[in-house]
Amino acid sequence: MARVRETAQSMGYRPSLAGRTLARGRSDIVITLIPDITFGPPVREFVDLLTEGLAKSGLTNLLRLSSSEQTLQDAIVGLRPHAIVAMAHLSPEEASRLKDQGIQVVGQSPAVQIAADRAIGRLQAEHLQAKGYSRIVAVLPRSKREQINAPHREAGVLEYSRLHNLDVLPTLKIDLNSEEAVRAVRTLPAGRVGLACYNDEVALAMLGAARHVGLSVPGAVGVIGVDNSVIARASTPTITSVNMNLDLNVRELISHIVSGQDLQVPDGELDEYLRGLEVVPGDTTGR
Secondary structure: OHHHHHHHHHOOOOOOHHHHHHHHOOOOEEEEEEOOOOOOHHHHHHHHHHHHHHHHOOOEEEEEEOOOHHHHHHHHHHHOOOEEEEOOOOOHHHHHHHHHOOOEEEOOOHHHHHHHHHHHHHHHHHHHHHOOOOEEEEEEEOOHHHOOOHHHHHHHHHHHHHHOOOEEOOOEEEOOOHHHHHHHHHOOOOOOEEEEEOOHHHHHHHHHHHHHOOOOOOOOEEEEEEOOOHHHHHOOOOOEEEEEOHHHHHHHHHHHHHHOOOOOOOHHHHHHHHHHEEEEOOOOOOO
């Protein structure tokens, strides 16, 4: 047997993926369905961590943008994947059809993602309050791609603010350009206002606009983003941000893929699942 392996190696032989798939009924490929959102730093980091982790288990990660059910079914028939990671939403009917074909579907339920987004918004408002901002405004992007998450992060900001008797200002929505951001900043009332921004890109736009019109940051304006991205850390001043422990979530996800177990998060364990969220202080709210 050792001689056979040595000969195969010297000849550059590689096992036939098609043959292995035919024999086992499924391949070593994992299809990760990506939703139609901006492919920003957290998504890239998630994909990188997932790809590296799956490779260590002998699995290949194949990215696929969410599309029609028919094209997804075509991919299933052609590739017979080991599993599907559903970052994009699958209807119960779609998930059921895939499972009927022996395909494992792993991913967060929409309810878990909504809970995570609301928790992010609450953390932002809580931090701004702790830094002395009693007036809070959520700042969201207008881009349709971000509307999967944006309303729920806004809801978290509003929920915390109202529960703690903070003055909630009308939500601002901007395109990511300096003119829009400046116009939004000019609508802010005099005095200290905390800006809970959808992500670090929105936070950077609002930071630049505030400084452009002569508002002190922190001081007149406090700014917090989401993602703890390179943008936040490299900005001057550095941007306070909410960090998501993607490494923790990806390790858990991979363990379910390898074991073949469904990824289920009972309601009673949701707080534990969200334990990876934390505020990373920056200069835009004061150290």
